Amino acid sequence: MALTLTYHGDFSRVRIEATGLPGADPSWGDAARIWPTWDALAADNPTWGDLADRFTNGAVLRSTDTGRTWQSVRGADRIALAGGVRCNDFEFTPGVENRYRIVDELGRPLAGAAITPELDAxxxxxxxxxxxxxxxxxxxxxxxxxxxxxxxxxxxxxxxxxxxxxxxxxxxxxxxxxxxxxxxxxxxxxxxxxxxxxxxxxxxxxxxxxxxxxxxxxxxxxxxxxxxxxxxxxxxxxxxxxxxxxxxAAAPAPELPGAQFTWAGAARAWTTWAALAADNGTWADVADRFGVPEDLEPGR
Missing domain, CATH: 2.40.30 (Elongation Factor Tu (Ef-tu); domain 3)
Incomplete structure (x- = not known):
């Protein structure tokens, strides 16, 4: 298991990548703490499938005060854990240690690392x-x-x-x-x-x-x-x-994700489905790309 943090100057971002995350299945003690009664369990999880789905997702958190408080990285407040994690943080605090943590939906840490990103402009x-x-x-x-x-x-x-x-x-x-x-x-x-x-x-x-x-x-x-x-x-x-x-002004609401790539950008980059498939193994590869300003202009 490894959580890797690197700074990339193309769009000024901390790149967050994790592989080999430990299994996120809860213990019986976790279940008892979250749902102290059968009614609470049933209200939150109509089926066994709903219960299992709770532990296939997690979040990427950032702390700049040595771990006293944590906040979600934009767009990573609910992220699939299977197959590893890939995301970017564009709103880091420069010049100080930024700690990152991947947690499951119970808030339990699965991986952590720190980086001190610097800006020169x-x-x-x-x-x-x-x-x-x-x-x-x-x-x-x-x-x-x-x-x-x-x-x-x-x-x-x-x-x-x-x-x-x-x-x-x-x-x-x-x-x-x-x-x-x-x-x-x-x-x-x-x-x-x-x-x-x-x-x-x-x-x-x-x-x-x-x-x-x-x-x-x-x-x-x-x-x-x-x-x-x-x-x-x-x-x-x-x-x-x-x-x-x-x-x-107040920061944009944290639940608003950062759109790195738009459908207009995809249509510009790949004129056929075959071209799309040749360049991208999965949908995650598409979402991980970056658009250009022209993608926001209608008719282009």
Missing amino acids: VWLKCPVLPFLNLPVDVLTWGTVTRAARAGVFEVVGRAEPVVVTAPRSSREWTLTLVTDDLRRDPAADAEAQADRIEAALAPGEVMLLHVPAGWPVPGGYVHIGDAVRDLQDGHVQGPRIFELPCRT
Whole structure:
């Protein structure tokens, strides 16, 4: 049995692979703990088949606080254990030890390992469409504000108003991204780079600004408002810039999986079933591939 963790820089991901997982059949003690009465057993498992199915699946968990708390890796909160496990974690915490654990449906650990992934650039990531992930160059960022959320009521006959308070809103700032400079690097394709950034922003999803440990750039999960794309200093040979108004937001719901590959991508890659079968031994091989931004454009 082995759990292997590796960092891959193509889409900035921790690759999680496990083989030879031990059998997940529960002990009688486990069954007694989960279903202390026959009625509880019957309510949760109408047939013996339902009971057996509970122990063919598990989850991949991550901890960044030395194992005190654990959370499911996106898309791996219910994953088949038979034949091993293959998945990716795009939302790891850089610069600290990330512990991973594979558990069965009873929460019992089957395998574990740790890795300390490092980033050398800021990444703009789409958690629910990770094939849009790309590294970006941050030119600057604006003042970080937290707007007040309070009602101020003037009362006749009083000098001081009555104030009804509420917690301030989340952090807001404007992030400025820049592409390569054509004047310094004639081989750079600033327009294509700008198109790639725009493609990542097009779905309008909550994004993750993944910032290397110790960098001062504000990051985290953000909602990006009206994005502005322009030429720097109006010069066509200069870099393209993006002004992105960001506001810290809640992460996408953990039950939303990250779609690495779409049906449109499959139709683009394999025009016949024979071609599909020749390149992929199982459906898991298809799901493990990565799409391209064009897969999201209707009619392509």
